[in-house]
Amino acid sequence: SDRKNPHIAFLPSAGMGHLKPFCSLAAALSERGCDVSFITVHPTVSAAESCYVSDFFAAFPRIRRLDFDLVAFDPSGIASTDPFFLRVEAIGRSAHLLPALLAASSPPFSALVIDIFLASTFIPIAAGIGLPSYIQFISSAAMLSLLAYFPTCSVGVSDFDIPGLWRVPKASIPRALHNPSHPFTTQFVENGRILAKASGILVNTFEALEPESLAALNRGKVVPGLPPVIAIGPLQAASLGEGSPLPWLHGQPARSVVYVCFGNRTAMSKEQIRELGIGLEKSGCRFLWVVKSKIVDREDGEVELEGLLGEGYLGRVKDRGLVMKGWVDQEEILRHRTIGGFLSHCGWNSVSEAALHGVPVLGWPRGGDQRANAEVVARSGLGIWVKEWSWEGEEDVVMGEEIGKRVRQLMEDKDLQASVARLKEEAVKAVAENGSSGKGLAEFIGMLKM
Numbered sequence: 394s395d396r397k398n399p400h401i402a403f404l405p406s407a408g409m410g411h412l413k414p415f416c417s418l419a420a421a422l423s424e425r426g427c428d429v430s431f432i433t434v435h436p437t438v439s440a441a442e443s444c445y446v447s448d449f450f451a452a453f454p455r456i457r458r459l460d461f462d463l464v465a466f467d468p469s470g471i472a473s474t475d476p477f478f479l480r481v482e483a484i485g486r487s488a489h490l491l492p493a494l495l496a497a498s499s500p501p502f503s504a505l506v507i508d509i510f511l512a513s514t515f516i517p518i519a520a521g522i523g524l525p526s527y528i529q530f531i532s533s534a535a536m537l538s539l540l541a542y543f544p545t546c547s548v549g550v551s552d553f554d555i556p557g558l559w560r561v562p563k564a565s566i567p568r569a570l571h572n573p574s575h576p577f578t579t580q581f582v583e584n585g586r587i588l589a590k591a592s593g594i595l596v597n598t599f600e601a602l603e604p605e606s607l608a609a610l611n612r613g614k615v616v617p618g619l620p621p622v623i624a625i626g627p628l629q630a631a632s633l634g635e636g637s638p639l640p641w642l643h644g645q646p647a648r649s650v651v652y653v654c655f656g657n658r659t660a661m662s663k664e665q666i667r668e669l670g671i672g673l674e675k676s677g678c679r680f681l682w683v684v685k686s687k688i689v690d691r692e693d694g695e696v697e698l699e700g701l702l703g704e705g706y707l708g709r710v711k712d713r714g715l716v717m718k719g720w721v722d723q724e725e726i727l728r729h730r731t732i733g734g735f736l737s738h739c740g741w742n743s744v745s746e747a748a749l750h751g752v753p754v755l756g757w758p759r760g761g762d763q764r765a766n767a768e769v770v771a772r773s774g775l776g777i778w779v780k781e782w783s784w785e786g787e788e789d790v791v792m793g794e795e796i797g798k799r800v801r802q803l804m805e806d807k808d809l810q811a812s813v814a815r816l817k818e819e820a821v822k823a824v825a826e827n828g829s830s831g832k833g834l835a836e837f838i839g840m841l842k843m
């Protein structure tokens with residue numbers, strides 16, 4: 394391959410939380426002179442992904458689009474109905490088509506950057522054609538530690554003591570992992586085992602946010618034999634144009650609004666949504682709330698807010714609350730001077746965006762990797778995590794009174810505001826060219842030129 398100008402293929406998996414950081418890194422590398430091809434599976438699972446992908450290619454004409462047509466896939470034999478999980482399975486089953494797809498493109502590739510969910514199926518295929526694989530890990534370094542350590546211990550255990558790190562209560566690991574024969578567990582173990590075969594692992598984090606995890610991973614304390622774990626975050630979103638400023642925000646006082654959003658794929662029960670509404674009302678704070686009641690956004694369009702929130706709610710809060718459904722430009726919002734807090738599910742992209750824009754987080758993890766991420770939020774001084782609040786599969790509804798109290802705490806805690814301001818400074822320093830993450834990116838490009 395061209396030694397001066399590496400050609401990198403990117404392969405994300407399904408969901409906005411995976412697609413967006415892949416686009417961000419692809420754009421950053423293209424801007425640093427790398428040749429970039431972006432592998433695209435279509436149709437996407439969610440409408441948000443479709444829009445994002447087409448805006449991305451329009452904004453970055455130098456990035457090549459490689460359409461990946463999957464082989465037909467019958468999900469009926471798989472014990473999961475999660476549409477995102479099923480898509481990951483489907484992509485994995487087409488892994489053997491990768492060599493032909495890449496061979497049709499020139500110049501020859503220097504590396505494949507793949508999503509962690511696709512690692513165990515694609516790393517061996519890439520190795521077969523002599524192509525080094527790098528994993529882009531889209532969650533926290535803490536979660537990477539758990540992934541690396543998990544295959545070495547038995548699932549029956551109670552709590553996890555990740556060497557060099559901290560204790561993860563069994564209740565904090567994704568629920569599917571409690572069951573050794575769950576298809577997600579099989580995939581998780583296989584991906585954990587294959588980490589050592591990657592040439593490097595790129596993580597959307599930075600030194601000041603996760604010093605312990607980064608050190609433990611790179612010093613072989615979690616498991617021996619890992620490739621370099623390189624912090625490259627917080628990733629800045631690929632700039633896709635003007636964004637969509639919300640006129641409502643402009644009229645609000647500085648740092649007075651709490652932004653409430655639980656990500657793209659975390660739906661809440663109707664009952665919990667109502668209590669959350671009551672909580673926001675009781676908090677007395679201004680709020681901007683993105684409501685989601687369906688796992689896939691294509692179905693959310695049909696839901697009526699009034700029916701979901703209860704009669705009269707929207708009218709009662711209209712002077713200080715804006716309730717929306719559907720897609721918003723979250724970064725545009727977090728960056729806005731009026732936002733003073735973020736009630737979040739702790740999806741890792743959301744956490745990293747909160748750090749970059751200096752917004753204190755009230756963490757309410759709902760499933761998957763989110764408790765591991767919430768632990769980072771609490772330890773780093775980025776926010777508060779109320780550990781008792783309900784989690785995956787738990788039916789208990791957290792009451793409005795309690796939510797309101799915590800939201801007020803989030804908005805009033807001066808010490809928290811100070812520690813978040815410090816983290817933001819560290820984040821900005823990290824991504825500068827001579828900062829720790831800026832150097833990480835340069836190190837990665839350097840590895841491709843060798």
Ligand code: BUP
Pocket residue numbers: 407408409410411413654655656657658659683719720721722723724739740741742743744746
């Ligand atoms: Br919802 C929503 N607008 O309306 P996470 C999300 N986002 O820009 P998740 C918007 O999507 P996973 C919206 O800024 C972040 O970059 C948000 O990723 C953006 O959570 C991303 O926070 C969401 O990691 O992802 O959606 O649960 O697929 O990883 O579970």
